[in-house]
Amino acid sequence: MDMQQLVYICTVAECQSITKAANSLYISQPALSHFISKVEDQLGVKLFDRSTSPLSLTFAGERYIEYARQILMMENNMSKELGDISKNRKGRIRVGFPFERCSYMLPLILPRYRKKFPGIDVQIFSSKGDILMDRILKGQLDFAILPFQNNDNDGKDKNLEAKLIYSEELFLVTAKNVVGPEYYVDNCPYAVDLNKMKDLPFIFLKKGHALRTFLDLLFGSYKIKPNIFMEIDSNTCACRLASANMGVTIVPAMTIELAKCETEVDIYSLTKHPVRWEILALYRKDAYLSEAEKSFFEIAGEVFSKRSFIQHYRADNRPDSGTGRPG
Structure with a gap:
């Protein structure tokens, strides 16, 4: 048994296909199929059930993969530690x-x-x-x-x-003048009150995304059920849709820099104390x-x-900066 054997068998298990695994490993499909058969003969057990589609592991195969991943991890750790020791x-x-x-x-x-x-x-x-x-x-x-x-x-x-x-702050992003003073915290034009936001038409990421999980927990902690108008898979798309007045969204500072919205937007902190993740x-x-x-x-x-971000536009159409880009 050698490292190549472990890598080949693990790759086939991951791809659930000898053909796909062969492409990933840059070898021919017949050569990989012969290699697997030879290993199975040597071990005296079948590692893969070839009658299923996609290819599946037998019980022996599952145990092989479990040990193989441990061995590969140990080999990787050893290589990195020895590399540090040698300063190579x-x-x-x-x-x-x-x-x-x-x-x-x-x-x-x-x-x-x-x-x-x-x-x-x-x-x-x-x-x-x-x-x-x-x-x-x-x-x-x-x-x-x-x-x-x-x-x-x-x-x-x-x-x-x-x-x-x-850590990174999350912001409410809206088209210009969508959010008025009635949403502000203590008349502060740079921060909105989460309790007053539930009826706004929110553009959220679909469930399964980290930001969606975070926002579900955040709104849940305030016992708020937001009005989710649309669910998508991209923060950048959500930000640009908000700038086009298709709803409002909550995104990290990173997204505002990436989105490069065609029109100016208003950006608000979530409560007076910045919400960060x-x-x-x-x-x-x-x-x-x-x-x-x-x-x-x-x-x-x-x-x-150390990276700075110009956090807020003024809600009265007079932004703190003409670009809204990081300083």
């Missing part, structure tokens, strides 16, 4: 980001990181948060940068460690964090904890 700054890190957060954060992190670690191959994978967490647990990612976790992900969180990168680096509790990985966290924290 060559290797790779596999990083996950949600789609929109990747386009916002990576261009600001990677130049500084490359300068410090020119020999490290940074491999990026973008997807939804739950998929990223699964890939961490399966050893397919070293870590992922994700917002707020609610500690209720089918037991996933108990196997993950979290490190704070920075945490942006975290998640990794397996049993993972060894290399110097290269720790430095990625540190650089990300340095970049975004």
Whole structure:
């Protein structure tokens, strides 16, 4: 048994198809099929049930995958630790980001990181948060940068460690003059009262997104049932729809920078005390964090904890800044 065998079998299990796995591994389908049959003959058990579609694991296969992932994780930890010991700054890190957060954060992190670690191959994978967490647990990612976790992900969180990168404010975004003084907190034109907002036509992300989970908990804590007018999959789209007066939305500061709305918008804090969520680096509790990985966290924290954002437009059509962009 060698590492190649473990990788090949795990890839087939992940893809649930020998053809797809062969494409992923850059080998021919007949060669991979022969390889699997040879391994099964050596072990004296069938690892895959070929009568099902998609391909499924037998009980023996499930046990093989469980041990294989542990061995691959140990091998990965050993390689990273020995790399640190030797100070040989060559290797790779596999990083996950949600789609929109990747386009916002990576261009600001990677130049500084490359300068410090020119020999490290940074491999990026973008997807939804739950998929990223699964890939961490399966050893397919070293870590992922994700917002707020609610500690209720089918037991996933108990196997993950979290490190704070920075905290980020959430804002109500509306077209100009949609929200009037009746929604303000203590007549403050920069902050709205959550208790007065329930009847506004909200554009929310669909359930399953981290922001939707956070907002459901936030409104629930105020015992408010918001008027959800539309559900979509993109914060940026929600922000742009709000700017077109198709509803109002709540998004992180990042999204306002990314959306580049065609028309000016009004931006309000949620209550007088800013509502913030945490942006975290998640990794397996049993993972060894290399110097290269720790430095990625540190650089990300340095970049975004110091990054400023022009937070508010005046509700009377006289914005604090002509652009609403970060300073």
